[in-house]
Amino acid sequence: MGIDHFIGLGIILFSIGVIGFLIRSNVIVLLLSVELMLNAVNFLFVVFSRFVHGGSTGQIYVFIIMTVAAAEVAVGLAIIVNLYRRFRTLDVSRVNLLKG
Amino acid sequence: MSHYQVYLIIFLPIMGALINGLMGYSFSKRSITAIALGSVGIPLLLSLGIAYDMLFLSAERKVMTDTLYRWLSEQTYHIDIGVLLDPLALVMVLVVLVIGFVIHCYSVRYMKGDPGFRRFFVYLNLFVFFMLILVAADNLVLLFVGWEGVGLCSYLLIGFWYDKKAAADAGRKAFIVNRIGDCGFILGIMLTILTFHTVNFSELKTILMNDHAVSTTTLSLISFLLFMGAMGKSAQFPLHVWLPDAMEGPTPVSALIHAATMVNAGVYFMCRIFPVLEQAVHVLPFIAAIGLVTAIYAALSALGQRDIKKVLAYSTISQIGFMFMAIGSGIYAASVFHLVTHGFFKGLLFLGAGAVMHALEGELDIHRMGGLAARLPMVTATFFLGILALAGIFPLSGFFSKDAILWGAFERYGVFYWGMGLSAALITVLYCGKLFGVAFLGDTRFNGRIRKPDSLMTIPLVVLACFALLLGGLGLPMFSEHTIFAQFVEPSFFMPGAETGVPSAHSRVLEMIMTACVLVGIIVTFGIALRYFTRYKDTMMDRAVTHTTVSHLLLTGFGMDKLYHVMWVRPFQRIAHLCDTLIDRLLIDGGVNGTAKLAAEIGYFFASLQAGYVRYYAVSIVFGIFVFVGVTFVVMP
Numbered sequence: 187m188g189i190d191h192f193i194g195l196g197i198i199l200f201s202i203g204v205i206g207f208l209i210r211s212n213v214i215v216l217l218l219s220v221e222l223m224l225n226a227v228n229f230l231f232v233v234f235s236r237f238v239h240g241g242s243t244g245q246i247y248v249f250i251i252m253t254v255a256a257a258e259v260a261v262g263l264a265i266i267v268n269l270y271r272r273f274r275t276l277d278v279s280r281v282n283l284l285k286g
Numbered sequence: 287m288s289h290y291q292v293y294l295i296i297f298l299p300i301m302g303a304l305i306n307g308l309m310g311y312s313f314s315k316r317s318i319t320a321i322a323l324g325s326v327g328i329p330l331l332l333s334l335g336i337a338y339d340m341l342f343l344s345a346e347r348k349v350m351t352d353t354l355y356r357w358l359s360e361q362t363y364h365i366d367i368g369v370l371l372d373p374l375a376l377v378m379v380l381v382v383l384v385i386g387f388v389i390h391c392y393s394v395r396y397m398k399g400d401p402g403f404r405r406f407f408v409y410l411n412l413f414v415f416f417m418l419i420l421v422a423a424d425n426l427v428l429l430f431v432g433w434e435g436v437g438l439c440s441y442l443l444i445g446f447w448y449d450k451k452a453a454a455d456a457g458r459k460a461f462i463v464n465r466i467g468d469c470g471f472i473l474g475i476m477l478t479i480l481t482f483h484t485v486n487f488s489e490l491k492t493i494l495m496n497d498h499a500v501s502t503t504t505l506s507l508i509s510f511l512l513f514m515g516a517m518g519k520s521a522q523f524p525l526h527v528w529l530p531d532a533m534e535g536p537t538p539v540s541a542l543i544h545a546a547t548m549v550n551a552g553v554y555f556m557c558r559i560f561p562v563l564e565q566a567v568h569v570l571p572f573i574a575a576i577g578l579v580t581a582i583y584a585a586l587s588a589l590g591q592r593d594i595k596k597v598l599a600y601s602t603i604s605q606i607g608f609m610f611m612a613i614g615s616g617i618y619a620a621s622v623f624h625l626v627t628h629g630f631f632k633g634l635l636f637l638g639a640g641a642v643m644h645a646l647e648g649e650l651d652i653h654r655m656g657g658l659a660a661r662l663p664m665v666t667a668t669f670f671l672g673i674l675a676l677a678g679i680f681p682l683s684g685f686f687s688k689d690a691i692l693w694g695a696f697e698r699y700g701v702f703y704w705g706m707g708l709s710a711a712l713i714t715v716l717y718c719g720k721l722f723g724v725a726f727l728g729d730t731r732f733n734g735r736i737r738k739p740d741s742l743m744t745i746p747l748v749v750l751a752c753f754a755l756l757l758g759g760l761g762l763p764m765f766s767e768h769t770i771f772a773q774f775v776e777p778s779f780f781m782p783g784a785e786t787g788v789p790s791a792h793s794r795v796l797e798m799i800m801t802a803c804v805l806v807g808i809i810v811t812f813g814i815a816l817r818y819f820t821r822y823k824d825t826m827m828d829r830a831v832t833h834t835t836v837s838h839l840l841l842t843g844f845g846m847d848k849l850y851h852v853m854w855v856r857p858f859q860r861i862a863h864l865c866d867t868l869i870d871r872l873l874i875d876g877g878v879n880g881t882a883k884l885a886a887e888i889g890y891f892f893a894s895l896q897a898g899y900v901r902y903y904a905v906s907i908v909f910g911i912f913v914f915v916g917v918t919f920v921v922m923p
Contacts, residue, residue: 207904216900278900285898 192233199226213276217262224255289352291336292369295329296418303411310404319394322407326390326414330383337376348373348777351424351488363483370424370487374778378421378554381626385546385633386414388746392637393538395742413439417547426475426485436548437464444535456531463528467518474511487558494561502567509566512559513573520552520606523580527846529603533595537640540595545602545636546629553609553625557618574614578706581607585713590840593650594639597721602632608691611707617694618779619772624687627757631675631684634750638669641739646732657730664744666726668751675754677718677812678711680805683754686761693797708804715808719815727820765797
């Protein structure tokens with residue numbers, strides 16, 4: 187198992203996140219997709235830290251990112267709750283007031 | 287006489303105008319009146335003193351010149367601010383100040399209740415100032431300053447009641463028509479400067495008296511251009527249309543500006559440049575022809591008017607036509623004499639008309655007056671004297687001056703011209719008879735209520751009536767070149783080169799016979815007209831006025847206004863409309879709005895990218911990543 191396999195897994199995870207973000211319309215699923223992309227990147231941090239850099243800096247960053255992601259999810263979920271209260275739906279295609 | 291007196295005469299009226307105009311907002315009516323009357327009354331006394339002095343001076347010393355300062359100087363010529371006070375100018379100064387003072391007094395009563403009381407007297411004083419500048423100027427350019435100044439005051443006073451559309455329009459019309467004439471005036475001044483290198487009247491006269499190399503064509507052109515200015519200001523035939531409309535102004539203004547002084551400025555101006563006219567052989571007959579056409583045309587128009595002030599306005603045009611006939615015939619003294627007498631009796635008639643309007647609460651239509659003689663005896667008596675003077679009946683002033691003009695015209699241009707002039711005079715008599723017969727005699731056709739004029743209104747009438755009655759005395763002895771008036775103004779018209787033909791006893795007899803015939807004709811016509819129009823009934827009058835084309839033609843002044851409307855006003859409106867739609871709206875507005883619209887369209891295009899759908903944003907982010915990665919790894923290396 188070389189670095190290529192790990193990078194490939196990271197790409198697959200990220201792509202699933204992107205595609206999920208693009209094709210689903212439930213806001214909660216979108217949030218999950220975003221988290222998936224975030225974690226794909228985290229995973230790559232660990233991979234590059236292990237195979238390329240050789241130190242533990244990358245792995246430490248992962249913890250920082252996880253913390254931030256937790257805070258972000260809290261904010262995101264709060265927004266989603268408010269969104270639901272306001273629009274009575276979680277379908278993003280029906281939340282389109284902000285436009286030019 | 288000292289120069290200070292002259293400057294005092296000229297500058298006191300402007301002092302009055304400035305004091306009342308700049309500081310008068312807190313003054314009482316009484317002090318405004320005192321300042322306005324004082325600033326005309328004191329110059330009047332001073333000018334009377336100068337006139338008395340001048341009577342006893344020798345001919346050469348009667349011409350007084352003084353230069354206040356040099357206005358501008360070029361290499362070849364210079365223009366001064368200076369005065370030239372000779373008998374001709376003095377006569378004009380006296381006319382302006384005497385009539386001006388009388389009308390100031392009259393206005394105090396006439397304008398009493400008007401909210402623009404102070405403004406009125408400011409304008410009136412300003413007018414007197416500019417008129418004095420005009421008559422006392424010693425060069426063409428300074429004369430032009432006064433000329434435009436009186437034009438301005440005329441505009442301001444015609445449009446005095448500016449919230450009335452007709453008055454504002456009439457003011458504009460007067461201003462615009464005068465511009466046409468003034469255009470010629472300015473070109474004339476330029477040509478004078480180019481030709482003679484001077485604009486000073488005395489210097490011009492000296493040049494022209496001696497041998498000079500100026501061609502007759504140039505002189506004719508100068509005279510013609512300057513005469514154009516005179517035509518505008520003095521309302522001669524093609525440019526007369528503003529004067530009947532000018533009657534929208536207050537009646538004292540009509541009397542002072544549009545009858546007695548300003549409109550005569552053209553006549554005075556022609557007399558000032560008589561040395562040029564004398565040698566411009568082609569222009570004198572032209573002036574005579576214009577004068578004749580105007581005299582007949584305006585007299586006919588006056589015959590058809592219903593508005594008392596418009597009758598008098600057309601009559602003024604007609605009488606100034608007579609003055610220009612005199613100038614065209616080369617008898618300047620007679621022309622000025624008619625100017626003086628006309629100024630007084632026409633001023634009187636206008637003030638009388640004002641008194642009638644005052645009595646009838648603003649009624650202007652003569653067909654709705656009638657029978658005023660019994661109710662307003664004083665006004666009627668003075669008005670009748672004015673009418674007699676205007677008609678030219680023997681002992682009154684108009685007879686002497688008009689007779690001199692007719693005879694001069696006969697001597698110069700022969701019997702046909704004389705006959706036409708006589709017919710103009712007879713039409714004058716007809717409308718005089720009609721005016722007096724319809725408005726003052728016959729049945730009462732108004733509602734019977736009348737406001738009696740008080741003494742402040744009637745005294746000016748009496749004063750002017752005395753002048754109208756007695757001024758003819760200056761035309762004595764009759765049948766002579768050397769009347770009192772002619773002798774007084776002689777130094778102004780003195781040309782050593784000109785031959786003074788001594789008329790034979792034969793022509794004297796002819797003149798007497800012709801005068802007698804004219805007088806008989808006038809009196810008979812007047813009698814018939816008076817009798818006919820007094821008995822004219824209201825219904826007949828209405829039918830005659832509304833249903834016949836001739837009456838309509840006369841009422842509208844032969845449709846000159848309509849002609850000008852078609853000839854000038856409508857094409858200008860078309861051009862303005864074209865500029866509006868094509869240039870302004872299409873080109874300029876289109877350009878400006880187009881630029882704005884272009885920016886907006888670009889903005890709308892990019893704004894549409896922000897659709898509000900999260901998915902679109904996600905797609906564009908992903909797309910952007912692909913582009914970025916593609917460019918970085920595929921295109922760039």
